Amino acid sequence: MKPTVMLIGLGGLGSIVLELLAREERLGRIVVGSRNATRGVARCNLVRLGAMAQGYAPTIGFVPLDLNDKEAVAEIVxxxxxxxxxxxxxxQTWWLPDLLPPEQAAIIKSAGFGVWLPVHLTLTLKLMEALREANYRGITLTAPFPDVVNCVLSHLDLAPTCGVxxxxxxVPKVRLLAAERLRAPLNAVRVLLVAHHALEPVVFGEPTGEVPPYFLRVEYGGQDVTENIHADELLLAPYPLPPGPVTHFLTAGSTVRLMRALLSEEGALLHAPAPNGLPGGYPVIASREGVQPAPIEGLALAEAIVINERSHRFDGIERIEADGTVVFCPEAAEVLRVELGYECERLTPDEAEDRAQELIARFQKYAERYGVNLRENVRREV
Ligand SMILES: NC(=O)c1ccc[n+]([C@@H]2O[C@H](COP(=O)([O-])OP(=O)(O)OC[C@H]3O[C@@H](n4cnc5c(N)ncnc54)[C@H](OP(=O)(O)O)[C@@H]3O)[C@@H](O)[C@H]2O)c1
Known part of the structure; x- marks a missing residue:
């Protein structure tokens, strides 16, 4: 029987993932769950017809689903x-600070992405609690800030399979530039990267000071060519991308490829954040068995974990404690205290929802002060 995929959340990223999944012939049913049924059904209809117009015949169903109702989620699953x-x-989506006037956007973004943790953690925590209640044994992939969220959840024994x-x-940027430098076909070039979410803005050109730590190895025809081709230069070479939600095509492409590997007999070596709740991202072997960090010549897993733990602070996170409490870097917390009047130096998972609501409300007021209506803008974009 062909596999069933359930997609929860049909916003900017979820809608693009759905478009790509609808064109995956190896899939059986796609079940989409989100709160807003009117918008959700219409979106599923659009995706179905678009895929059919292109010659596919996906089976897509919509179920109203609110992650705040854990019992109902468990029943649906x-x-x-x-x-x-x-x-x-x-x-709250990730790109809202870009809607502020440039000066305020730069100030808010200087805090790093980690300060937004409560808005990304809350619903993933609820989902994982519901899945435990449902005794669900399948694969769970999560998009919201997995490098940190899933690591927090691992301390509660609730880690998803991995992030996306x-x-x-x-990785595709480095692979492409390496193949060009080597004048080699893409498929002869293999990239192994250990890196945290915090490296991504640096790689795609946001101004920054220190570069977060990472490990990069490039192989050509099985040989290590990292030094010969100056792979570190390639990683940081200018490669501008348009800002905001259009980049969801990149995330969605990567997500669908990961799903293919997870549904395949043979599996594949790919990259994913937070395999089994580890901090940051790793090369992984993804197969029907799940996801495991792939062995890397010259780098033990313990060393890879240290690289990612040291990277947390580039996202404004000082450390994650054994009970899942997150301690923010003082300078990151200070930005939100001064700008939004939001004070949060430590976050325990059980207070994430309250802190998320407070943070969202304060951010909306802050944006209004600068003439930006966040709700209106999000409605128009998605
Ligand atoms: N890992 C990556 O590379 C990557 C890349 C891009 C984005 N992201 C992350 O992916 C996440 C989604 O981003 P996005 O831009 O798609 O956000 P978005 O447009 O705001 O979509 C979020 C969706 O969540 C749904 N939702 C909200 N509350 C819900 C609830 N209680 N129960 C069920 N569904 C609920 C909303 O739908 P309803 O209102 O209909 O329920 C909404 O459509 C963010 O955390 C973002 O940071 C990750």
Missing amino acids: QREKPDIILSTATM GNLDEI
């Missing part, structure tokens, strides 16, 4: 029996 669940649900995107959005 037990009924639909998905082989893979992908959640893109979040309380992030470092796997960097």
